[in-house]
Amino acid sequence: MSWYRSEYTQNAIDMLLKEGVKTNIHYVLSKNSIEEAVERLIYRTFPGGVNAIVFLLHKPVGIGRRESMITMENENFQKLIHLVNSGKNKYKIGFDSCTVPALINDLGAVDIDSLDTCEGARWSAYISSDMKMMPCSFDNEKMRWAVDLRKHTILEVWNSNEFENFREYFRTACPDCVNREQCKGGCPISPEIVLCKKKYGVI
Numbered sequence: 042m043s044w045y046r047s048e049y050t051q052n053a054i055d056m057l058l059k060e061g062v063k064t065n066i067h068y069v070l071s072k073n074s075i076e077e078a079v080e081r082l083i084y085r086t087f088p089g090g091v092n093a094i095v096f097l098l099h100k101p102v103g104i105g106r107r108e109s110m111i112t113m114e115n116e117n118f119q120k121l122i123h124l125v126n127s128g129k130n131k132y133k134i135g136f137d138s139c140t141v142p143a144l145i146n147d148l149g150a151v152d153i154d155s156l157d158t159c160e161g162a163r164w165s166a167y168i169s170s171d172m173k174m175m176p177c178s179f180d181n182e183k184m185r186w187a188v189d190l191r192k193h194t195i196l197e198v199w200n201s202n203e204f205e206n207f208r209e210y211f212r213t214a215c216p217d218c219v220n221r222e223q224c225k226g227g228c229p230i231s232p233e234i235v236l237c238k239k240k241y242g243v244i
Contacts, residue, residue, distance in 0.1 A: 054088050063092045065135070071099035071109040075117040082124045085131045093133035096121075098140050098234055102179045113143070113236050126151055142227045143236035145220045158225050162186070162207040166199065174198045176207045179230045 057064045066087060068078055078096065081087050087094050101107040111118050122143060125134050136144060141158045144151055161176035168174045173187040174195065180186055186207045188198040198204065207229060214226020227235030 051088065054091065058090045064090075065093045065095050066091055067095045067097055069097050069099050070111055070118070070121070070140075072111065072115070073109060074099075075111060075115060075121065079117050079120045079124065082121065082130060082132075087132055091132065093135050095135035095137070096140065097137045098236075100139070100179055100231055100234055102182060102231065107233070110234060111236065118143075118236075139228055139234055140236065142220075142224045145224050146237060153223060156223060158223065159211070159228060162199075162204045163211070166204075176204060177230060179228075185230075 054064060054066075068074070070078060098111060099105055099109050101110055113119075124130065126144075138157060138159050141156050144156060145153070159177070166174055166176055167178040167181070168190065169178075169181055169187070172190040173184060174190050175181070175184060175187040186203045188201050188203050190198065193201070210229040211225035214229075215221045215224070218224070224237070227237065
């Protein structure tokens with residue numbers, strides 16, 4: 042069933058809008074949902090009155106599965122990027138920072154200054170329920186960069202070797218790419234989600 046075909050979803054949106062709450066719809070882009078996203082942009086069937094549609098990449102972590110991931114070869118994803126870059130949308134459009142590599146490769150009407158890549162260990166961090174602090178929640182399974190807050194302060198973790206190691210990826214990834222300053226190499230946690238044509242030898 043579509044996320045939007047539920048009357049409960051529509052009722053919730055209507056209630057928020059009625060009360061004057063600025064409402065964004067977060068839409069996860071996977072192989073199973075991308076075609077519907079394209080159709081909704083073309084026919085403008087996302088709910089009216091919402092502030093923005095924010096597209097989030099499906100990640101192969103938690104309940105996410107690799108077989109559901111979007112790839113650069115996905116024709117519907119390419120259509121979606123083209124529609125967004127046309128600048129003719131009824132809605133404000135947003136993306137999570139994981140999508141930035143794909144957007145940079147096909148900017149269209151998108152202002153490059155409006156894009157910001159992964160904030161992990163640069164502007165943000167995640168703290169798990171068992172008091173582990175890490176650059177991003179998507180490292181919550183392998184915890185390659187996690188530090189125990191029961192043994193260290195937040196400031197100590199922020200300045201730790203683990204967090205510095207995470208930042209090092211952004212400083213050194215894709216050194217010869219003309220877009221590296223905006224992209225910084227994409228995701229160090231799940232490199233398979235980095236939607237970059239250069240990565241696949243297309244450009």
